[in-house]
Amino acid sequence: MPGTSILPRAVPGHDDIPGDTPIADAIAALEDPADPSVLIALVHGLRPRRSTDVGAALEAVRALTRRLGASVADAQALRRNLAEVLAARQHRYLYADTGIARPETLRRGVIRCLGAKLLPKAPHGSYLRDLFLQLFDQPEDFRWVQAVPEEDWRALWDAVGVVKEADLPGFRRAQREILEAMNLLAVRLQALASDPEIIRLHLDEPSDPSVFESLATVTRSFASSLADSPEAVESRRTVLQDAIGKCDRQFAAWRRLMRVHGTTSELTLQLLGAGQMLARLRTLAQLAAPRNADERFQRGLRLFQKLVEEQNRETSVGELWRRSTNMLALQVTEQAGRTGEHYVAHSRAEWRAMFGAAFGAGLIVGVMALSKIGITALHLPPLWHALAVSLNYAIGFVIVHLLHFTIATKQPAMTAALIAATVRTDRHGNRSISRLANLVVEIVRTQLVAIAGNVLAAFPTAVALYYAVAWLLGPDWITPDKAAHLMQDQHPFTSLALPHAAIAGICLFLAGVVAGYYDNLGAIARVPERIRRAPWIGWLPARARAGLAAYVECNLGALAGNVAFGFLLGMAAFVGLLLGLPIDIRHVTFSAANVGFGAAAVQWALSWHEFALLGLGVVAIGLVNLGVSFTLALSTALRANGIRLTDQRRLWELLKRRFLRAPWSFLWPPKD
Numbered sequence: 122m123p124g125t126s127i128l129p130r131a132v133p134g135h136d137d138i139p140g141d142t143p144i145a146d147a148i149a150a151l152e153d154p155a156d157p158s159v160l161i162a163l164v165h166g167l168r169p170r171r172s173t174d175v176g177a178a179l180e181a182v183r184a185l186t187r188r189l190g191a192s193v194a195d196a197q198a199l200r201r202n203l204a205e206v207l208a209a210r211q212h213r214y215l216y217a218d219t220g221i222a223r224p225e226t227l228r229r230g231v232i233r234c235l236g237a238k239l240l241p242k243a244p245h246g247s248y249l250r251d252l253f254l255q256l257f258d259q260p261e262d263f264r265w266v267q268a269v270p271e272e273d274w275r276a277l278w279d280a281v282g283v284v285k286e287a288d289l290p291g292f293r294r295a296q297r298e299i300l301e302a303m304n305l306l307a308v309r310l311q312a313l314a315s316d317p318e319i320i321r322l323h324l325d326e327p328s329d330p331s332v333f334e335s336l337a338t339v340t341r342s343f344a345s346s347l348a349d350s351p352e353a354v355e356s357r358r359t360v361l362q363d364a365i366g367k368c369d370r371q372f373a374a375w376r377r378l379m380r381v382h383g384t385t386s387e388l389t390l391q392l393l394g395a396g397q398m399l400a401r402l403r404t405l406a407q408l409a410a411p412r413n414a415d416e417r418f419q420r421g422l423r424l425f426q427k428l429v430e431e432q433n434r435e436t437s438v439g440e441l442w443r444r445s446t447n448m449l450a451l452q453v454t455e456q457a458g459r460t461g462e463h464y465v466a467h468s469r470a471e472w473r474a475m476f477g478a479a480f481g482a483g484l485i486v487g488v489m490a491l492s493k494i495g496i497t498a499l500h501l502p503p504l505w506h507a508l509a510v511s512l513n514y515a516i517g518f519v520i521v522h523l524l525h526f527t528i529a530t531k532q533p534a535m536t537a538a539l540i541a542a543t544v545r546t547d548r549h550g551n552r553s554i555s556r557l558a559n560l561v562v563e564i565v566r567t568q569l570v571a572i573a574g575n576v577l578a579a580f581p582t583a584v585a586l587y588y589a590v591a592w593l594l595g596p597d598w599i600t601p602d603k604a605a606h607l608m609q610d611q612h613p614f615t616s617l618a619l620p621h622a623a624i625a626g627i628c629l630f631l632a633g634v635v636a637g638y639y640d641n642l643g644a645i646a647r648v649p650e651r652i653r654r655a656p657w658i659g660w661l662p663a664r665a666r667a668g669l670a671a672y673v674e675c676n677l678g679a680l681a682g683n684v685a686f687g688f689l690l691g692m693a694a695f696v697g698l699l700l701g702l703p704i705d706i707r708h709v710t711f712s713a714a715n716v717g718f719g720a721a722a723v724q725w726a727l728s729w730h731e732f733a734l735l736g737l738g739v740v741a742i743g744l745v746n747l748g749v750s751f752t753l754a755l756s757t758a759l760r761a762n763g764i765r766l767t768d769q770r771r772l773w774e775l776l777k778r779r780f781l782r783a784p785w786s787f788l789w790p791p792k793d
Contacts, residue, residue, distance in 0.1 A: 143194075143195055144163070144188075144192070144195040144198055144199055145197075145198035148199065148202045149198070154202065155205040155206055155208065157206045157252055157255070157256075160199075160203065160206060160256070163185065163199075164256045164257070165256075166181065166185075167181045167182055168262065172259070172262065172265050173265075175265065175269070178265035179268075182269050182273050182277055183273060183276075185280075186276045186277045189277075189280035189281060190280045196282050197282070199281055200281050200282055200283060200286060201286070203281070203283070203291065204289035204292055206252070207249070207292065207295050208291035209247075210247060210248055210249040210252060211247060211248050211298065212295060212298030212299070212302070213301040213302040214248060214249075214250050214302075215248075215249045215253055215302075216298070216401070217302040217305045217306050217309075217398075217401070218250070219250065219428050219435070220427060220430075220431030221394050221397045221398055221401065222390055222394035222397060233436075234435075234437065237436040242254065249298075253428065253429075257432055257433060260437065261433065262429055262433055263426070263429045263434075266426055266429045267426050267429075267430070271422060274422055275418060278418065296347075296409065299408060300344040302405055303340050303402055303406065304337075304344060306398045306401060306402045307333075307341075309398060310336060310337075310368065310395060310398055310399065310402075311330065311333040311334055311336065311337045313391060314332070314333040314334075316391065318388040318391065319388075319391075321382070322378040322388075332364075332368055332371050335364055336367075339360055339361050340361060342357060343357045343358060343406065343410075344409075347409065355410075355412075357410075358410050362403070362406070365402060365406075368399055372392065381644065382644050382647075383640075383642065383645030384641060384645070385645060404420065404424055407420045408420045465560070465564055466563065466566070466570070466790060467563055467790075468791075469790045469791070469792060471790075472567065475527065475567055475570055475574070476570045476574045477574070478526045478571075478574070479526070479573070479575045479578075480575075480577065480578040481526035481578070482521045482529075482574070482575055482710070483577065483713075484578045484579075485517055485520055485521050486528075486575065486579045486582075486711060486714055487578070487579045487580075487583045487585075487586060487714045488582070488586070489513055489514065489714075490583055490711050490715060491583070491586050491590070491718075492517075494603075494718065496509045496510055503695055503698055504695065507695035508691070510690075510691040511688040511692055512687070513687075514687030514688070514691050515683065515686075515691075516687070518683035518684070518686055518687050521683070522676070522679055527571060528575065529568060529572040529574070529575050529743070555775060557772060558775040561772075562776070562787055565787050566790060568747055569787075569788060572709060576710065576739065576743070579710045579711070579713040580713045580714065582717070583715070583717030583718045583721070584720070587599070587717070587718050587722060596722075599718060599719075600722075601722070601723065603722070604718070604720075605723070608716055608719035608720065608723075610707070610715065611715060611716055611738040611742065612735065613734065613741045613742075617703055618712075618738055619742065619745050621706055621707040622706075622708075622741070622742040622743075622745035623749045624693060624705070625706040625708050625746055625749075626747070626748065627750070628686060628690055628706060629746065629750035630754050631689060632683070632685050632689060633682060633750070633754055634757075635681055635682050635685040636685075637678060638678070639677050639681035639682070640677060641678075643673065643674065643677040643678065648674070648677065649671065649673055649674040652666065652670040653666050653667060653670045690706050690708065694706070708742070708746060709740075712738070712739045712742050712743075716739060720735075
C-alpha cells in the first residue's frame with residue numbers, strides 16, 4: 122500500500138537511495154539542502170493508485186505521521202529541508218495567481234492547455250508555484266487531498282513540527298510572501314478600477330476608483346502592522362475587512378450596471394477574476410494574522426486544498442470549456458432575467474391576462490399551421506421548402522410579439538433566469554427557499570394556463586379554417602392521406618412525436634439564448650442612442666425617433682429571438698434530410714392545430730379512444746417542450762451565477778407539502 126514505507130519509491134534524481142532509506146539519511150545525502158527531491162518523493166508516496174481511493178490515501182498519511190512521530194531525527198530533517206525549500210523560492214505568485222481566472226480567449230486557453238499536456242512546463246527552481254506543480258502533477262490529486270480529514274492533516278503537521286522551529290528563514294519568508302501576495306492582489310484590483318471596460322459602465326456618472334485605492338493603502342498598512350501589538354493587528358485587520366466589503370459592494374454595483382449597459386466576454390472575465398482576487402485577499406489576510414494557532418491551521422489547510430485543486434485544473438480543457446460557457450451564460454442570463462418578471466402571473470388578474478395573451482397567440486398559430494399546409498402543397502425543393510416554412514414561423518412569431526400575445530413554451534428562458542436571480546438574492550436562508558418555492562408554483566400555473574390558452578385557441582381556429590377553405594375549394598383540399606399524416610405525427614406511441622418535441626425544446630432554449638445575446642449587444646453598442654442620432658432617419662420627427670429607439674431598446678432581443686426560433690424550427694427537418702437522420706420538431710400549439718385540421722378533414726371519423734390518444738399526444742408534446750427548454754435554461758442560469766442548490770431537498774419538501782395541502786394552487790392563483 123502506498124505510504125506505508127518511509128520513502129515509498131526511490132527519490133527522483135537519486136537512484137542510489139533505496140525506497141526504504143530513512144528520511145533523515147535521504148535528506149543528508151542531498152548535495153543541495155534546498156533540493157526538494159525527498160519532499161516530492163514523500164508527497165507522491167501519499168498518492169493512492171486511484172484518486173477516489175480515500176482509504177489508501179488516509180492510511181498513507183497516517184503511516185507517515187506515525188513514522189515521523191517515532192523518529193525525532195526524521196521529523197527534524199524533514200522540517201529543516203522544508204524550511205530550506207521555502208527559503209530558496211518565491212511564493213507570492215502561487216498565492217496570487219493560482220485559481221484566478223486568466224484574461225484569455227477560449228482559443229488561446231485551449232492552445233495553452235493542449236500545449237501543457239503535450240509538452241509539460243519545465244519547472245523553474247526559483248518559484249514555489251513550479252514546485253507545487255511537481256508535487257501535485259496528476260490531474261486528480263485534489264480529490265485525495267480534499268478527502269483526507271482535517272484531523273489527519275493536523276496530526277501530520279504536528280508530527281513534522283514546524284511550530285517548533287517557526288523562526289527558520291524559510292518559514293519567516295513564507296509569512297512575508299503572503300503579505301507580498303496581498304499587496305500584489307490589491308494593486309491589481311486598483312488597476313482594474315481604471316480599466317476602459319469598467320469606465321464604459323459609468324455612462325451616467327464618472328467611476329470612482331477611490332474604493333480600490335483605499336484597499337491598496339489599507340493592505341500595505343495591515344502588512345506593516347504585524348510587528349505591532351495583537352490589539353493593533355486586530356484593529357488593522359478589521360479595517361482591511363471593511364475595505365474588502367466595500368469592494369464587494371462595488372462589484373455588486375458593477376454587476377447591476379452590466380445588466381443595464383450590457384457586458385462583454387472581456388468584462389465578464391475581468392470581474393470573475395477580480396472577485397476571485399478579492400476572495401483570495403480575504404483568505405490571505407486571515408492566514409497572515411490569525412487569532413490563534415487553530416485558525417491559522419484551518420485557514421492554511423483550506424488554502425492548500427484550494428491551490429491543489431486549481432493547480433490541477435489549470436491545464437484541463439474540460440474545465441476551461443466549463444468556465445467559458447459559464448461566462449457566456451452569464452452574459453445571456455443577466456439580460457434575460459430583466460424581463461423574466463413579465464412572464465410570471467402573481468395575481469389572479471395577471472393569470473387571466475396571461476390566458477388572454479396565450480389565446481390570442483393560439484389564433485395566430487392556427488393561421489400559421491394553415492400556411493404551412495399550403496407551403497407543403499407547393500412541393501418546393503427541400504431547401505426552398507425549409508426557407509419558406511422558416512419565414513412562415515418567423516413572421517408569425519414576430520406578429521405574436523407585436524400584438525403582445527405569448528407563446529407558452531417561449532417563457533422558460535426568461536423565467537429560469539428569474540429563478541436564478543431569486544436564489545442568488547439569499548441562497549442560504551429559509552426565507553429564500555420559501556420564496557423560491559412560491560415562485561416555482563407561480564411559474565407552473567402560469568405555464569399551464571398559457572398552454573391551455575394556446576391549445577384552446579389553436580384547435581378551434583384550425584377547425585374553422587378547414588371549413589372556411591373547404592367552402593372555397595371543396596372538402597378534399599386536405600387529402601385523406603395528408604389528414605392521417607397530420608394526426609399520426611402527434612401520436613404519443615407510434616410516432617417520434619416526443620423526441621421531436623425534445624428537439625423543439627432545445628430550439629426554444631437556443632432562441633432564448635439569442636434573445637439574451639441581442640439584448641446584451643444592444644446595451645453594449647448603445648443601439649437606442651445611435652438610432653436617435655442616425656442621419657438616415659433624420660426625416661422622422663424627434664418624438665418618432667425617440668419612440669423607435671425606446672421600442673428597439675425594449676424589444677430588440679425578443680424580435681431577434683422570435684426570428685431565430687422560426688428558423689430553428691423551420692430548418693430542423695432540412696438538417697435531418699441532409700444528415701439522413703429522423704430530425705424534426707413538434708410544438709404543442711402547432712400539434713393542436715394539426716389535430717384540428719386532420720380531424721375535420723376525416724369528418725370526425727375517429728373513435729373516442731383515438732381522439733383521446735391524440736389529445737394525450739398533444740399534452741405530452743407540451744410537457745416535453747416545456748421540460749426540456751426549462752431544464753436547459755434553468756441549469757444555464759444557475760451555472761452562470763455559480764449557484765449550487767444545496768437545499769434541493771428542502772425545496773422539494775416545501776413543494777410537496779404545498780401540493781398536498783393546496784394542489785389547486787398549482788392551477789389557480791389566489792385572490793388578488
